[in-house]
């Protein structure tokens with residue numbers, strides 16, 4: 001099973017430029033989370049900080065009881081073995097074929113035989129649909145294939161935490177849909193904790209269990225997907241709908257006078273070019289391809305979210321309850337009460353939330369959840385520093401490679417449900 005990542009009051013600046021401050025959240029084990037945010041709000045910096053490539057000024061990142069911010073270099077090295085990272089461009093070595101690129105971490109950092117390496121590499125390449133392309137060079141394949149090769153390489157050491165920086169960038173909508181399915185299938189197969197940074201709203205709506213957003217140098221929100229997808233926050237409304245009108249400006253946030261002028265312009269009948277449709281709302285989440293195991297993270301998440309349900313905004317509560325099966329509503333002791341004309345209340349184990357809902361009434365005491373099935377422990381093998389920081393010239397220049405910084409370089413949430421306690 002993937003491991004929990006607890007982030008507490010984390011702040012990062014470069015010189016006098018504050019990137020974000022007081023970020024607190026928990027990536028629940030084996031769940032898929034997505035971080036949104038306008039360009040330049042520090043999403044990539046957040047991923048690099050999580051994996052120890054960048055050093056925050058303040059705060060803690062706790063994994064398996066170890067604080068990555070303060071631990072020794074040796075301990076950090078050990079913890080990094082748990083991570084697999086898909087950088088934006090795949091960070092492949094341009095002079096190596098795909099097989100050798102994917103095999104690279106195994107050859108460099110394990111003592112496996114070539115026969116074992118071959119078996120593992122082919123298995124991962126099959127997972128990402130690249131069988132047959134082993135001998136191709138990165139320059140001979142499409143951007144989507146490079147992404148998948150980068151993902152295969154991130155997977156060879158059986159990571160428990162997978163970080164993906166814009167896995168969809170440069171992909172067409174169809175390839176993005178395939179990649180989304182691939183990530184969900186992967187999660188079903190290995191139960192890893194996954195954090196995806198993306199600007200793709202379809203990915204954000206359909207893939208994750210949890211959704212968050214960085215804006216104005218802080219974490220605006222982070223929690224169960226239903227919270228952000230039904231949020232009334234102007235920045236969320238603007239971002240999800242891709243509108244110009246709202247607090248997000250071209251380079252940074254807008255001042256109030258500019259916003260007022262834009263709204264007046266729109267109210268005078270001038271289009272801002274964005275569709276009238278508001279795409280907020282909860283849509284069905286992607287499920288694993290038939291034949292694959294059930295996602296254990298989904299099962300655990302249900303228990304977790306139902307425990308914090310009463311702390312969530314009413315519209316998120318309603319969405320969550322409506323997504324439960326009848327049996328689950330019974331098990332969790334929640335019921336939808338029908339009132340006159342469809343006005344009623346949703347009751348959550350003793351907490352009554354005023355909400356217009358329709359449907360039959362069911363009042364049942366909560367019942368214990370079934371025990372989760374045991375999940376095979378993933379083998380953990382070494383994940384080297386050099387995997388994060390390919391040395392130019394050492395084994396060929398990484399193609400369009402991200403050049404992560406060396407590990408040695410050296411608001412608080414607004415709502416309770418956003419915080420660590422919520423597992424959000």
Ligand SMILES: Nc1ncnc2c1ncn2[C@@H]1O[C@H](COP(=O)(O)OP(=O)(O)OP(=O)(O)O)[C@@H](O)[C@H]1O
Pocket residue numbers: 014019037038039040041042043044045046405
């Ligand atoms: N190593 C660095 N040194 C100095 N500033 C940096 C460094 N890395 C990132 N930054 C700055 O941090 C800010 C956030 O960058 P980051 O790449 O994390 O944004 P982002 O939210 O991922 O953007 P995008 O969505 O466009 O990819 C930017 O202003 C960037 O210039």
